[in-house]
Amino acid sequence: MDRMADTEAAQAAQPGPSSPLRLLAIRDTPLSVDEVFGAVSDAAAGGTALFVGTVRDHDGPGDAEVTGLGYSAHPSATDELRRVAEKVVADFPVRALAAVHRVGDLAVGDLAVVVAVSCPHRAEAFAACRRLIDDLKAEVPIWKHQTFGDGSEEWVGI
Structure with a gap:
């Protein structure tokens, strides 16, 4: 499986101004927790849940x-x-949602995915954020290729 070209790797969905979908992107550049957290800021939200996946x-x-x-x-x-994000918004009282996934070569410690959800209450925010990351990993066609210290390798998510 070839890596996407740089121009394709920086795909981003463009949510509307009143949409709770504030940031949706697949990027070949480093991710920012601050950017995702800032995107879900909402005065009507009493709870914000954020998940960061690292290598x-x-x-x-x-x-x-893991060596690569x-x-x-x-x-x-x-x-x-x-x-996936629209399903989460339909099932929970989401005020704001953001999800960004990285593509390309990453190093140990790099951020691979950052998602966040703001809702009126913390229980809803936790549940919505969990659904968002679980469904993203299960349904969005993003594949991980790992190489190991013994020379073996594997594809995950294919």
């Missing part, structure tokens, strides 16, 4: 040492991200 130094069979990791995305990934 860890081990994974796969037997918790093997790259993410690739299908050209439809941004549309699918929007569909």
Whole structure:
């Protein structure tokens, strides 16, 4: 699976001005927790939940040492991200939602995904944020390619 071209990797859905979908993007540049957190700021929200996924130094069979990791995305990934986000907004009282996923080669410790949801109350924010990250990982066509210290490799999410 080839990596998306730089111009395709910086895809971003453009939410409307009154939409709770504030930021949806797939990028080949480093992610910012501050950007995502700022995007879901809303005076009517009493709770904001944020999830940050980072590249860890081990994974796969037997918790093997990760020596390289790259993410690739299908050209439809941004549309699918929007569909997942719209389902979360339909099922929860979301005031604001943001989700950004990285593609390309990443190092241990790099941010791979950042999502956040603001709702009137904390329980709703936690539940909506959990659904957002779980559905993003299950339904958005983004694939992880890992190489390990023993020379083996695996694709995840295909």
